[in-house]
Amino acid sequence: MSAFASILFAYLALALQGTVVPYLGIGDVRPDLPLIAVTLIALSRGAATGTVAGFLIGLAQDLTNPGFLGLNALAKSLVGHGVGAMRGRFDAGTAPSCALVLGVAAVAHDVVYLTIHRRLVLSEIFLALATHTVPSALYTAGVGALLALLLGAMPGRRLHRFGRSQLPNR
Amino acid sequence: MGAVLRSLFGRHRDRTLLAVAVLLSCLCLGLDQGTQADLARLLGLSLYAPVQAVARGTEDALLLRRENEQLRRLVASLNLERQRLLQLRDEAAELRRVARFSRDRFPYLKPCEIVGRTTDSFQTALQLGCGSKDSLYAGMPVAAYAGLVGRVRQVTGTRSLLETLASPDMAISVTDQRSGVVGILRWARGNQFTLDRVDAVEDVLVGDPLLTSGLGDYPRGIPVGVVTRVGISLDGLFKQIDVRTHVDFGSLRDVFVVTRDVDWEERALYRREDQPLLQGSAGSATEAQQASGARPGSVP
Numbered sequence: 001m002s003a004f005a006s007i008l009f010a011y012l013a014l015a016l017q018g019t020v021v022p023y024l025g026i027g028d029v030r031p032d033l034p035l036i037a038v039t040l041i042a043l044s045r046g047a048a049t050g051t052v053a054g055f056l057i058g059l060a061q062d063l064t065n066p067g068f069l070g071l072n073a074l075a076k077s078l079v080g081h082g083v084g085a086m087r088g089r090f091d092a093g094t095a096p097s098c099a100l101v102l103g104v105a106a107v108a109h110d111v112v113y114l115t116i117h118r119r120l121v122l123s124e125i126f127l128a129l130a131t132h133t134v135p136s137a138l139y140t141a142g143v144g145a146l147l148a149l150l151l152g153a154m155p156g157r158r159l160h161r162f163g164r165s166q167l168p169n170r
Numbered sequence: 171m172g173a174v175l176r177s178l179f180g181r182h183r184d185r186t187l188l189a190v191a192v193l194l195s196c197l198c199l200g201l202d203q204g205t206q207a208d209l210a211r212l213l214g215l216s217l218y219a220p221v222q223a224v225a226r227g228t229e230d231a232l233l234l235r236r237e238n239e240q241l242r243r244l245v246a247s248l249n250l251e252r253q254r255l256l257q258l259r260d261e262a263a264e265l266r267r268v269a270r271f272s273r274d275r276f277p278y279l280k281p282c283e284i285v286g287r288t289t290d291s292f293q294t295a296l297q298l299g300c301g302s303k304d305s306l307y308a309g310m311p312v313a314a315y316a317g318l319v320g321r322v323r324q325v326t327g328t329r330s331l332l333e334t335l336a337s338p339d340m341a342i343s344v345t346d347q348r349s350g351v352v353g354i355l356r357w358a359r360g361n362q363f364t365l366d367r368v369d370a371v372e373d374v375l376v377g378d379p380l381l382t383s384g385l386g387d388y389p390r391g392i393p394v395g396v397v398t399r400v401g402i403s404l405d406g407l408f409k410q411i412d413v414r415t416h417v418d419f420g421s422l423r424d425v426f427v428v429t430r431d432v433d434w435e436e437r438a439l440y441r442r443e444d445q446p447l448l449q450g451s452a453g454s455a456t457e458a459q460q461a462s463g464a465r466p467g468s469v470p
Contacts (some may be wrong), residue, residue, distance in 0.1 A: 018221065063214035069210060
C-alpha cells in the first residue's frame with residue numbers, strides 16, 4: 001500500500017466510522033474501522049508507519065470527543081507498533097489469519113483504552129471487556145478480513161500478501 | 171549528537187517513533203479540558219467538515235420525505251392531545267392559584283442539528299450546530315422527541331459539545347411516573363442504565379416510566395426511560411434497578427436544547443409564524459375527531 005493509498009484509506013475509515021457505522025451496529029456492537037485501517041497499514045508497511053498511522057488516526061478520532069484527547073492516539077500507536085513489529089512472525093495473507101490478527105489487535109486496543117478511561121477500576125474494565133470488547137472485536141475482525149480480501153482482489157493491490165511474504169530480503 | 175540522532179532515527183527508528191507517539195499522547199491527555207476542546211475544535215472542524223457536509227446532505231435526501239410524513243402524523247396526534255391538555259392546564263393553574271403555589275413553567279426548546287459524532291465506541295459525545303450565538307450555555311439540558319438526551323458541556327460561538335446520558339460522569343435525579351419514587355440515574359453501558367439510591371421497600375416495578383424529577387439541573391417531567399429489571403442488592407437495603415432510555419444516542423439527528431423556562435402560553439411557546447400552522451392543525455384535528463365521532467377535547 002502506497003503512502004497516498006494509506007492516507008486515503010485512513011481518512012475513509014474515519015469518515016465512515018462517524019457516518020455509516022452507527023447504522024451498522026448490532027445493538028451496542030460496532031466494527032472499529034479506524035482500528036482496521038491502523039492494523040492493515042501496519043501489516044502492509046511495518047512498525048514505524050504503523051505507529052505513525054496509529055497516532056494520527058487515533059488523534060483524529062479523539063478530536064471528535066476531546067474529553068480524553070490523546071487516549072485513542074496512545075492505544076492505536078501501541079497497536080500499530082505491535083502489529084507492525086510482529087508481522088514477520090506470522091502470515092496474515094489468508095482471511096482467517098487476518099481476522100485473528102484484527103481480533104487480537106481490537107482486544108489489545110481496548111485493554112489499553114479501558115485501563116485509562118475507567119481509571120483502573122478493574123470491575124468496570126472486565127465488564128466492558130466482556131460485554132463490549134469481545135463482541136466488537138469479533139465484528140471488527142469479520143469486517144476487516146472481508147475488507148482486506150476485497151482490497152486484495154483489486155487490480156494493482158497486494159493487501160492479501162501481508163506478513164512474511166512482504167518482508168524485504170534479509 | 172548527530173550520531174545519537176542517526177542511531178535513534180536510523181537503527182532504532184521504530185522504538186523512537188513509538189516513544190514520541192506515546193509521549194505526545196500523554197501530553198495531550200495531560201492538557202486541561204479547555205485546551206483539549208480548543209485544540210479539537212481547531213483541528214477537528216477542518217478535518218471533518220467535508221465528511222460531515224456530504225453525510226448531512228445524503229441523510230437529508232434519504233430521510234427528509236419519510237420524516238416529513240412522520241412529523242405530519244405526529245403533529246395531528248399531538249394536537250388532539252393538546253386540546254385536552256389545555257383544559258387540564260387551566261384547571262391546574264386555577265388550583266395552583268387557590269393554593270398560592272407559584273405558576274407552572276414550561277421548557278422553551280431551541281432546535282439544534284447534530285453536526286458531528288464521536289467516532290469512539292466507548293463515548294457518545296455529540297457536536298451541535300448551535301453555540302453561544304444561539305444563546306446556548308454550558309449545563310443546559312438537551313432533549314429529543316423521545317426524551318432526555320443529556321446536557322451541553324462546552325460552548326463556542328457556533329458549535330457546542332453535548333454530553334449524553336451515556337457518560338460515566340452523568341447522574342440525574344429521576345422519578346417513577348407511577349409511584350413517585352425518586353432515584354439517581356447512572357449510565358452502565360450502551361443504552362443500559364441503573365437507578366440508584368432506591369430503598370428496598372420502595373414501589374418500583376418493571377415497565378414503570380421514568381421522568382426527570384426537577385431536583386437538580388433538569389426541568390421536571392421530561393421522559394427519560396423505562397424500568398427493565400428490579401432486584402435487591404446483596405445487603406438487602408437497596409433495590410437494584412436496570413433502566414433503558416427512550417433515546418437511542420447513536421441514531422440522533424436533531425435535538426432540542428432547553429434554553430429557558432417560560433409560561434405555559436402559546437405566545438411564549440410558539441412563534442408568530444407558527445400560529446397559522448397550529449390553527450390549521452387544530453382544524454385538521456377537529457376534522458379528524460368529527461370524522462371518527464370522538465368527543466371534542468377527548469384523548470384519542
